[in-house]
Amino acid sequence: HHPWQRGTNENTNGLLREYFPKTKDIDQSDSYIEAKIEEINRRPRKCLNWKTPYEVYHSVELHLT
Numbered sequence: 001h002h003p004w005q006r007g008t009n010e011n012t013n014g015l016l017r018e019y020f021p022k023t024k025d026i027d028q029s030d031s032y033i034e035a036k037i038e039e040i041n042r043r044p045r046k047c048l049n050w051k052t053p054y055e056v057y058h059s060v061e062l063h064l065t
Contacts, residue, residue: 008047015040 019036020026044050055061 011045011047012040015043 019040041054042052044052048056051061
């Protein structure tokens with residue numbers, strides 16, 4: 001019911017597909033999946049003014065290099 005969020009949702013789905021393609025078996029260890037989620041959450045996003053979801057959620061700056 002919020003069409004303005006559609007683009008962000010589709011972008012996030014695309015990021016997930018980089019790590020978990022449809023042809024790959026998703027039956028991985030929990031630590032592997034958690035590591036990939038951590039990578040995605042520490043990736044800067046244009047819609048967040050080039051901050052990471054982690055920075056926005058926790059209100060901290062990471063100074064990624």
